[in-house]
Amino acid sequence: MDNVQHLNVVKVNEGDNKVGSLQNQKKDTIERERLLVLAAEQPWKPWQRSRSWIKECLVKVRRVMGCLVGLEWYCFAALGVLTAFLSFLMDLSVAKLLRAHQWLYSELEGHSLLQFLCWTLYPVSLCALSTSFSQRLSPSSAGSGVPEVRTMLSGVDMPHYRSLTNLFAKYVGLICTLAAGRTVFLGKVGPFVHLSTMVGDYLNRLYTVLRGKKEEKTEGAMMVVAAAVGVASCFGAPVSGVLFSVEVMSSHFALRDYCPCFFAAACGALTFRLFSVWSGEQETLLALFQTSYSDDLPFYPLEILMFIIVGLLCGACSCVYLFCHRWILRFIKTNKMLIKVLATEKALYSAMLVFLLASLTFPLSAGQYMASELTMKQLLSSLLDNRHWTSQNQNASVVPQPQLCPWPEWCPSGNPHLTLAIFLVMKLWMLVLACTLPLPAGYFMPVFIYGAAIGRLVGEGLAYVSLNVISLDQDRNPINPGGYALAGAAAFSGAVTHTLSPALLALELTGQSTHATPILLATLVANALARSGQRPSFYDALSISKKLPHLPSLHKAFPKLSSVPIGKVLSSGWPVLERAAGPSEVQQVLNTSCQTQIPVVDTLGSQILLGSLNRSDLHTFLCHNHSKVLKKQLGDLCSIQPVSVQLSPDTTVQEAHGVLSLLFGESLFVTEKGRLSGVVTWPEMKRMMEDLSDDL
């Protein structure tokens, strides 16, 4: 076997020595031979010849593809297309499950008890299934996933959050959660960002196999791109996907990821919309919640003040919501009974909670005042509708006509304002409760709808006042409550997540750009209110509660943390080699440590840092020393790579984190007056952050 490999190496070397146009052809031949050799190496595998033929074809395809653009671009495109396909498939399954529930519920018309059981037990069983399935397969698949993605984007590696098992558990669990839609009131964006990351990680591994070497840069880029693709292929909104990707970065967005982000997001959005065309849902590529507001006079200039007030209101509501959310996160972690239940009987907890939520939303009792018969999509469509829900102008000159409300679910008693108010009060605490469910679920969409309801309430009120009090000319230019709902949705979701991309998302989701400026203003105002006083955002609170090593979140909880000098928290006992080290020392270092870069110092006594060596260099050194009789020193054989950036022990943890994440390096050396005093790597940084957050 060794001979065959040796031959192979010789052939590859031969190929490398030749120059000119023949080189590629030569390489191809060698590759083909290598495949045959590999096939011969594994005689126990079936269909030797066909397998090698397929592999040969793949190599050819790869060469042709590589001629056009870099291989990574195919990966980005594949990421977009795959995620969009997953998103479409999920929407399809969820729609079928929802229709089944709807059918069963309507079949039982007249039997209130049976209807109640159908209304409650269907989501209960789905959520219990979702919980137990995801928890059994991969406990890290529960929740939104955005806090974990943010942490991974800041540079900390968390492999169990990116495994294929996790992908499967999250995907199936999320379908169940969404199918319980109306009652648990949860969404899919967050998990899709996470799912997209997992697909991206898988594609990156494929890319590494194809390229034959690992590239740190592509891995980082793939993560950033995946975050954009997640949002883009969930809503068919490419630009807000990219903005979301910019926002989830911890401190800086690298420009080299900008084009890949746009490209993959465009691929994702295009595929997602094309699927809906092919499935016959739409005739062409339209926005997901296409609205048709008037282009001539979408709003009066003075209404901008009202939009700003909506923003302020949403900002204030977001503070209440975030406070409740933080409170319940603390309560779950401190209440002894809940700790016990959640440790062993997660499915039971889910089932009980969902039963409570479902009984409250039962349409024949309290549910009728919460429009609970509408699905999430219908809810949003109804709230963004530009038709008025209230009755017409009651002018004395005009005979008052009893106009029908376009959405009877919102007007059970003829008064939509009351229904909206009840909806807002009830859904607030129900949503906070639903956020504690240990199953895969997104928290963005419910917040978006909640914000739309706030905006709608203001808009409907204003429309009512303008018609019945000020008596504006309603036939020409009525006030559009849908615009307020859109502004409210963007402002509230932006304030809860401390982001601005929902403003653009609202535009892309509705294909409506008439309200761009007021929506942006409302979102800015709401954000300003929500961010005042360094309060943590929704995702920050989750990060802190889960003790994730995400520096910006930790910084909000413990402001002192970032000013800690790194010298105080550096661990000692790093493997160090001296210039004059022999094979035995090198062997020992290779055995005891698993670092990729080993620092080399002048002498062990002086500890003056000269540079670093990779593990591969050390292996080469050992090989050379084995083959030759004359034993040489490390410094004579290997060229020590100089260290371009060094830190001092007085550098703060935050600065070190920034430099580490920006330089795309694996390790940074800390020196004091030229002497090595420590090494900062990502695992080390993770440990530091965990220690610090434990201490504080």
Place this chain on the structure above:
Amino acid sequence: MDNVQHLNVVKVNEGDNKVGSLQNQKKDTIERERLLVLAAEQPWKPWQRSRSWIKECLVKVRRVMGCLVGLEWYCFAALGVLTAFLSFLMDLSVAKLLRAHQWLYSELEGHSLLQFLCWTLYPVSLCALSTSFSQRLSPSSAGSGVPEVRTMLSGVDMPHYRSLTNLFAKYVGLICTLAAGRTVFLGKVGPFVHLSTMVGDYLNRLYTVLRGKKEEKTEGAMMVVAAAVGVASCFGAPVSGVLFSVEVMSSHFALRDYCPCFFAAACGALTFRLFSVWSGEQETLLALFQTSYSDDLPFYPLEILMFIIVGLLCGACSCVYLFCHRWILRFIKTNKMLIKVLATEKALYSAMLVFLLASLTFPLSAGQYMASELTMKQLLSSLLDNRHWTSQNQNASVVPQPQLCPWPEWCPSGNPHLTLAIFLVMKLWMLVLACTLPLPAGYFMPVFIYGAAIGRLVGEGLAYVSLNVISLDQDRNPINPGGYALAGAAAFSGAVTHTLSPALLALELTGQSTHATPILLATLVANALARSGQRPSFYDALSISKKLPHLPSLHKAFPKLSSVPIGKVLSSGWPVLERAAGPSEVQQVLNTSCQTQIPVVDTLGSQILLGSLNRSDLHTFLCHNHSKVLKKQLGDLCSIQPVSVQLSPDTTVQEAHGVLSLLFGESLFVTEKGRLSGVVTWPEMKRMMEDLSDDL
């Protein structure tokens, strides 16, 4: 006088010692007293009492404003509002000047020679005025300004590009250039980004005065925000302004600038649109080039392929255009006669060139085949129009009706395709020539219109084919050539500038989001084609031609540049202090150097770096040593600030540039085995880049 100041210091100290709620009141009183003292110090200035009263009021206002949000946010808002005001004022003046020209031209109807003179001499005199005015006042006000802004954003300070004189010269010059609109075919975006930077710089200086201390961070943020505001207040397009701001950064976009960018851009866009409402132009806040494409079926799904072809075509055209542009830049720099003319007679050169362009576009001769009677705004509106320019379906069953072309300027011979083709061929080289004019002018809008013409040609051709060859059902869903024009505009301008934000700009400019996905795809494809082979973009070519110290541009021209180790290009002879330095050495260093941070080493012999000291520390040291009899050493009195990040001489210039721009530091120390071997500052970096580009 000294006594008064001493008293003042004592009082401030008193104020600092008190705690609690009284502190603010105390501070206020002290501030008031300080103002009175200051007023007394300058007895030659008039109205002592009223001036101090005004200052007092200002202090109060500042305190109230500071309570709400940080002062910098007012600066960001002011930046947006001021730039939008400047933009609106410019539009107003240009419109008046254009109308004057139009009036004069139409009054001379029937006198061809006089009309020719009016057509040519009006822009000639305006451009000559623009050139001589801007060149006399501030030669750096010529051109677009975007290359300079990019260079400043990468960290290099270029104060003469940000002076108020420059602002004035650029503003007035730009009005003249734009008033010569139709003939020279230049725009206003680029200069507006530059103008916004100057306004930002002025506001930043104001902020520094108000805060009483200089902050590096605000200065950087103000520049980034200004870039966003420039685009936003030019077109009323906030989001594409922010994306533009992300794109002009050299390698990383800092997240801390994200919210300020959005805030200022929203303020700018809102103000710009409100002005047009207040001036009676529009009834409410609408997009600048509002279009009304069909919402039901904006395009057939198969048309996406055509949009991609438009993208490819635009990419190819952009390569031709950029090649011509690079050629003419080289030609101007090498042709001896032109060098001589441009060195002394810039206004003459402008006049001659504009006369040539104007004679070619004279509407009674060749100009009629280039739609030269339309202004820039009308050109864009006509190209984006969704009505067909060609005649109706020639079905046998329908009686062919001679339909009038909605834009007769485009159909002088009844065939708009020919006019569009002539327009494209002629404007290409005319635009390349116009780019050499030494006056303030933007090059984005002409490129945007040119791209729209490419797209329109494809769209009109497709519409013609679909009606007369395939015989599609035109009444229901005709093919919309305006959509192709929009995609072409975004794709071509994106390809020329190597950016993606034009895709979003096209949407915000027209308020049309139905075509979002195809426009984005076309822009991506065009960009891929234009960027292949590491060709420099339009702005890169200008940067290289002007020898600006902008690393990413230089990198494209001389790829080897960035791998040069910094140790090779470091200059020697930096002021260094040793730990044991006495007052005389300190005084000498203060006299000979102007650095803000002075490195401190162990001994001058060992050169082991200990840290650095600010100039202010050194001044304090000198004061102490003056007042005391016992002479102390530097290390005993001052606490030496440790250096958090050090570079090694093997760091490449590109890495050093990256670290310097990311750390917001003024200087980085280069050490080798702990010994100081050099200092990297921004002026030093600038010198290095200039030297390197000269060498290569």
